[in-house]
Amino acid sequence: MAKILVVYATDYGSTKKMADEIVSGAGSVDGCTAESKAAEDATSDDMESADAVIFGTPVHMGSPAWKIKKFIDTVCGGLWMENKMNGKVGAVFATGGGLGGTGGGGELAMLAMISNVTELGMIFVPFPKSSPGYANGGLQWGPCARTADDKGPIGFPDNMAEPARCHGANVARAAKLLAGQKIFD
Amino acid sequence: MAKILVVYATDYGSTKKMADEIVSGAGSVDGCTAESKAAEDATSDDMESADAVIFGTPVHMGSPAWKIKKFIDTVCGGLWMENKMNGKVGAVFATGGGLGGTGGGGELAMLAMISNVTELGMIFVPFPKSSPGYANGGLQWGPCARTADDKGPIGFPDNMAEPARCHGANVARAAKLLAGQKIFD
Amino acid sequence: MAKILVVYATDYGSTKKMADEIVSGAGSVDGCTAESKAAEDATSDDMESADAVIFGTPVHMGSPAWKIKKFIDTVCGGLWMENKMNGKVGAVFATGGGLGGTGGGGELAMLAMISNVTELGMIFVPFPKSSPGYANGGLQWGPCARTADDKGPIGFPDNMAEPARCHGANVARAAKLLAGQKIFD
Amino acid sequence: MAKILVVYATDYGSTKKMADEIVSGAGSVDGCTAESKAAEDATSDDMESADAVIFGTPVHMGSPAWKIKKFIDTVCGGLWMENKMNGKVGAVFATGGGLGGTGGGGELAMLAMISNVTELGMIFVPFPKSSPGYANGGLQWGPCARTADDKGPIGFPDNMAEPARCHGANVARAAKLLAGQKIFD
Numbered sequence: 001m002a003k004i005l006v007v008y009a010t011d012y013g014s015t016k017k018m019a020d021e022i023v024s025g026a027g028s029v030d031g032c033t034a035e036s037k038a039a040e041d042a043t044s045d046d047m048e049s050a051d052a053v054i055f056g057t058p059v060h061m062g063s064p065a066w067k068i069k070k071f072i073d074t075v076c077g078g079l080w081m082e083n084k085m086n087g088k089v090g091a092v093f094a095t096g097g098g099l100g101g102t103g104g105g106g107e108l109a110m111l112a113m114i115s116n117v118t119e120l121g122m123i124f125v126p127f128p129k130s131s132p133g134y135a136n137g138g139l140q141w142g143p144c145a146r147t148a149d150d151k152g153p154i155g156f157p158d159n160m161a162e163p164a165r166c167h168g169a170n171v172a173r174a175a176k177l178l179a180g181q182k183i184f185d
Numbered sequence: 186m187a188k189i190l191v192v193y194a195t196d197y198g199s200t201k202k203m204a205d206e207i208v209s210g211a212g213s214v215d216g217c218t219a220e221s222k223a224a225e226d227a228t229s230d231d232m233e234s235a236d237a238v239i240f241g242t243p244v245h246m247g248s249p250a251w252k253i254k255k256f257i258d259t260v261c262g263g264l265w266m267e268n269k270m271n272g273k274v275g276a277v278f279a280t281g282g283g284l285g286g287t288g289g290g291g292e293l294a295m296l297a298m299i300s301n302v303t304e305l306g307m308i309f310v311p312f313p314k315s316s317p318g319y320a321n322g323g324l325q326w327g328p329c330a331r332t333a334d335d336k337g338p339i340g341f342p343d344n345m346a347e348p349a350r351c352h353g354a355n356v357a358r359a360a361k362l363l364a365g366q367k368i369f370d
Numbered sequence: 371m372a373k374i375l376v377v378y379a380t381d382y383g384s385t386k387k388m389a390d391e392i393v394s395g396a397g398s399v400d401g402c403t404a405e406s407k408a409a410e411d412a413t414s415d416d417m418e419s420a421d422a423v424i425f426g427t428p429v430h431m432g433s434p435a436w437k438i439k440k441f442i443d444t445v446c447g448g449l450w451m452e453n454k455m456n457g458k459v460g461a462v463f464a465t466g467g468g469l470g471g472t473g474g475g476g477e478l479a480m481l482a483m484i485s486n487v488t489e490l491g492m493i494f495v496p497f498p499k500s501s502p503g504y505a506n507g508g509l510q511w512g513p514c515a516r517t518a519d520d521k522g523p524i525g526f527p528d529n530m531a532e533p534a535r536c537h538g539a540n541v542a543r544a545a546k547l548l549a550g551q552k553i554f555d
Numbered sequence: 556m557a558k559i560l561v562v563y564a565t566d567y568g569s570t571k572k573m574a575d576e577i578v579s580g581a582g583s584v585d586g587c588t589a590e591s592k593a594a595e596d597a598t599s600d601d602m603e604s605a606d607a608v609i610f611g612t613p614v615h616m617g618s619p620a621w622k623i624k625k626f627i628d629t630v631c632g633g634l635w636m637e638n639k640m641n642g643k644v645g646a647v648f649a650t651g652g653g654l655g656g657t658g659g660g661g662e663l664a665m666l667a668m669i670s671n672v673t674e675l676g677m678i679f680v681p682f683p684k685s686s687p688g689y690a691n692g693g694l695q696w697g698p699c700a701r702t703a704d705d706k707g708p709i710g711f712p713d714n715m716a717e718p719a720r721c722h723g724a725n726v727a728r729a730a731k732l733l734a735g736q737k738i739f740d
Binding site: 265313326366 | 635638641642666670673674676677678679680681683684685686687695696721724725728729732733736737738739740
């Protein structure tokens with residue numbers, strides 16, 4: 001039995017759509033429940049009661065949106081201070097622009113959130129290249145949806161639903177094995 | 186003649202103090218003027234009229250404070266869209282906790298801001314190991330003041346004033362040479 | 371039952387000493403065995419038969435030593451191609467210079483190895499700030515020993531043995547729970 | 556007058572081809588000369604006599620090829636020790652696989668080299684999104700050619716020649732302005 005929380009920032013709804021797909025994948029794993037919360041709404045209690053947290057953001061200027069960072073500074077900071085998240089499972093995803101054929105800063109945006117996940121003492125689940133739909137927007141750090149092309153915004157692409165659900169299910173399976181276990185001295 | 190702008194987020198004033206030292210160093214270079222602005226107050230016009238911008242932040246959870254990210258998303262985003270900052274000079278600094286003998290996430294916090302600087306098309310000035318006071322809190326990416334030790338906050342350490350002023354002067358000298366020049370196709 | 375492998379590059383022996391302490395910590399966990407191999411000696415079979423791999427390097431110019439990278443390119447590349455390491459446990463550590471009060475590039479050196487670990491589809495175990503001896507050389511990414519100060523090399527510092535052993539034991543406990551489990555779709 | 560050096564690692568020749576295009580772009584700037592050297596052949600003297608150095612690598616497992624790292628450790632290490640590269644101009648480029656719609660680790664591979672560039676005290680020239688051909692394989696950090704797709708290797712893509720030449724010319728223009736100047740205290 002494990003509880004998966006997806007916390008996301010969103011501007012025009014694409015990152016929320018991806019969060020929904022991840023929730024759907026995580027909830028499909030036997031014995032797991034999943035829900036998503038906007039960064040503005042997620043609380044310290046939400047974090048403490050989760051066995052795994054997946055952080056998602058649009059890529060803005062090569063790093064995460066300020067709204068998810070505000071959540072991390074103001075809500076997660078206290079949990080970090082008291083080591084409350086140690087040993088839980090963490091993961092990330094992103095949605096990003098289409099400028100540049102190689103991802104437009106998505107990698108470092110995810111890494112900035114992985115630094116947060118890691119500071120919290122969480123065990124990080126990556127996104128292996130063998131995952132279904134990886135070719136549509138995979139990176140080792142997590143799935144990254146291209147939500148714009150050279151002409152402008154295209155919304156959340158249909159072919160990212162599969163890798164998003166897969167990522168959610170992967171994280172849920174890891175959370176089931178690690179939930180309530182004492183890993184860290 | 187070059188104009189240097191320091192934009193910073195601050196919680197308890199240490200990052201502001203470091204910004205002041207950097208301004209003092211930048212302003213000491215012949216033909217350069219310098220000022221600092223809190224991230225909440227800096228405007229698009231401030232950015233456009235500067236020849237160099239130095240971004241500073243406390244390290245929160247291994248990445249920049251949300252207030253500087255809000256500035257980058259909401260103010261710098263538009264400048265990025267219109268390529269207004271291309272070819273200006275950029276640099277970074279940070280203040281950070283004392284937990285961990287190796288800097289507590291300062292490096293990735295600076296890198297997150299460098300990703301922003303680089304997205305803006307700015308030319309990045311590092312902090313070489315030969316700089317005066319480097320041993321007190323240097324990193325290749327920029328000076329990083331340790332503002333806490335194992336017992337708690339210690340404020341802005343006196344011995345970081347010298348490397349901070351040095352960094353400001355370095356950036357100002359680069360800005361003088363590059364101001365108004367056409368680097369990028 | 372889990373098997374932990376530590377693969378390291380070393381110049382003057384400090385990283386090897388740290389590897390030995392990590393092996394000692396990992397081997398102290400009930401039901402776990404641990405050994406270390408120099409990057410030049412570790413083989414594809416060593417990797418496949420391990421449940422967890424901890425990569426260690428001295429920091430050279432802000433990134434890992436070329437010897438560990440050669441191992442990753444030439445030995446791990448084939449394992450990556452065939453998805454052989456998916457779902458195993460990965461972790462990192464480093465030893466680094468004393469120039470700069472904030473860690474001399476250790477963070478990005480560890481991140482470069484974490485990128486390798488993550489490409490391999492391994493689940494990443496961090497080093498929480500509550501770990502014994504964290505203050506002596508901790509970073510969220512893994513323990514990082516300062517093996518030089520402003521005057522020159524000082525060897526592997528005694529007070530890093532405790533955090534190194536702790537890291538090894540943490541990784542071993544995670545490996546026990548995840549060994550042989552199917553996490554990834 | 557400025558001298559631009561491109562140092563690259565290559566496996567099957569794609570990164571060499573990209574290096575050639577960058578040399579061609581850099582050499583087209585009035586008053587600039589440019590040449591490329593394989594990482595195995597470049598010497599300390601080559602580095603010292605250059606005003607700008609552009610480092611290029613294929614992406615292997617999310618970080619630079621071991622051959623370029625060997626060059627950095629064994630040739631550049633001594634230059635770093637003696638602060639010989641301070642204030643010169645640095646830049647990067649990469650070639651990478653096609654797995655994953657978002658660049659397959661290219662960003663962190665470039666960042667690992669930027670850490671090296673920055674440790675050397677070099678001033679970093681990015682690749683702005685307004686550059687010709689950016690959409691074909693741009694990243695803020697530098698141009699990144701996709702040399703494989705889901706089916707396998709495709710070689711150096713023709714449409715990357717333009718952004719590669721542009722990057723070379725940008726770096727040459729910056730080098731002309733900064734060559735021989737005293738930036739760092």
